[in-house]
Amino acid sequence: MTYKENATISTLACILQTPMLLASVMLVGANAFVLSPILADVAHGLSSEPFRIAWSISAFGAATAISALTLASLNDHMPAGIVLGGAAWLLAIAQALSGMSQGWIGLCLSQALAGLATGVLLPGTYATTAATAPRGREAARLGLVLTGWAMALVLAVPLAALVTQHIGWRSVYALLAGMSALIALGLLWVLKGVPRQTHARTPPWRALRLPGVGLLLGVIFAYMTAFYGSFAFFGQGVRHAFELSAQGAGGFVMAYGLGFGMAGVGLGIIAPPISRSYLLAILIAIAVSYVTWGYALATPASTLMAAFLWGLLNQLGLNALVVSLNRRATEARGAVMGLNSAITYSAVFAGPMMMGPVYANGGFAAVTALAAVFVVLGALASWKLRINT
Structure with a gap:
């Protein structure tokens, strides 16, 4: 069943579906990329060494891989709006906690939580993009959604450096958390009528x-x-x-x-x-x-x-x-x-x-x-x- 075939979904929600899925990819990319240019500032703010702050990137990556293996199949047997919207909400919480961290351990734990959310949000976004595209248009829709990575590189990374310079690095994560919360609401709305793919949960093996x-x-x-x-x-x-x-x-x-x-x-x-x-x-x-x-x-x-x-x-x-x-x-x-x-x-x-x-x-x-x-x-x-x- 394609997205447009579901009569319970409004025309406006149909139009906004691809932009919202693109935004979720940009959200993941922004969280993954913003720490690199502000690493020294975060280390100074937390009275730690840069290499310890960089461990939070490793924590994010490891948690993402584990989550993707164990939780991504939720996208198959639960409604897309609930799964993706819920994952975006969890990412918002993780980003807020990252901005409130008082030490490098707290930042690592917060980014591990962000990884758990990403391990559901990213594969779910890809799967939903393909599942809801008209036959033969999967590459076109996915191409637009994948530009979220480019937008994260071109927009989020320079903006993070600018915000850090003028307001402080904690404001970067506060802005990310606010953006994640808005995207979570948007995903819940535009994907509300998208049905589950199957009632069964498929294990990775x-x-x-x-x-x-x-x-x-x-x-x-x-x-x-x-x-x-x-x-x-x-x-x-x-x-x-x-x-x-x-x-x-x-x-x-x-x-x-x-x-x-x-x-x-x-x-x-x-x-x-x-x-x-x-x-x-x-x-x-x-x-x-x-x-x-x-x-x-x-x-x-x-x-x-x-x-x-x-x-x-x-x-x-x-x-x-x-x-x-x-x-x-x-x-x-x-x-x-x-x-x-x-x-x-x-x-x-x-x-x-x-x-x-x-x-x-x-x-x-x-x-x-x-x-x-x-x-x-x-x-x-x-x-x-x-x-x-």
């Missing part, structure tokens, strides 16, 4: 047995390990190449976000059919983009263009993979998207850890060369898939 799901998750792990391993050292690589400050490197991160966001808008208009050949072509193009980083760092202009193209291609790749995974999920979308989130946040841990020694010995170009190898392996594995358009 059963979802993993669905045809093609395990192989696709393997491709996603290779893809995400390459991305997060490279992105972790992207800013440092640019700073080293051009002797920039942290603020100067931010422009290149913004170029990536703009490319990612523009590709999402383009997908919303074009809605390409997701086939095996399409997925393979995108993965090969991404691998080539990684290889060319050794040349792209020659000038700031070429680096900006490479960052923009990297963001554009990553939107296309992520979109194709998530749509393909959703099509194989049938009535277990919540569980399968939970597995996807668990795999993704495992890559958040594995990528930087694996690429750290590579960067130390060979620089950013060596990191992206290894990333290209991971993506090529994923592309070869994807050729075994049978993807129905």
Whole structure:
């Protein structure tokens, strides 16, 4: 059943559904990204060392992975509005507690609570986006919703730095909590008439047995390990190449976000059919983009263009993979998207850890060369898939 087919849902709610789902992705991205530029300020405010504050990011990632494995299947047997709205409310509470933290342990615990909410909210958003899209329009709707990540990079991160400078870092989390509460209300309303996918709760190990799901998750792990391993050292690589400050490197991160966001808008208009050949072509193009980083760092202009193209291609790749995974999920979308989130946040841990020694010995170009190898392996594995358009 698609969203528009449900007679209990108002026309306005139908119109606002995609913007609200986009907002929930932006919310997750904002919570994940805002700490990086204000790390020193938070450490000073809590009389702690920056590396201890950074542990809250690890706590967030670990809790997200655990929650995605154990709780994401709630999206399959409970109404979407209740699950996503409730998760957004829990995220609002976690962000409010983060802003009131009196020490690094309290911040870590608060961000772990945020991770529990994210492990339900993010896969639920992806699953609901695909489940409520008209047949053949999944890629278009998902492309628009995924631009929430770009908006978090382009808007939330600079805004967090600005707010911290003028009002203080606690105000950042207060604003996030208020935004989360508003989005929770919006999700409860626009998804009110969306039915549950099934009355049964699908455990992760059963979802993993669905045809093609395990192989696709393997491709996603290779893809995400390459991305997060490279992105972790992207800013440092640019700073080293051009002797920039942290603020100067931010422009290149913004170029990536703009490319990612523009590709999402383009997908919303074009809605390409997701086939095996399409997925393979995108993965090969991404691998080539990684290889060319050794040349792209020659000038700031070429680096900006490479960052923009990297963001554009990553939107296309992520979109194709998530749509393909959703099509194989049938009535277990919540569980399968939970597995996807668990795999993704495992890559958040594995990528930087694996690429750290590579960067130390060979620089950013060596990191992206290894990333290209991971993506090529994923592309070869994807050729075994049978993807129905």
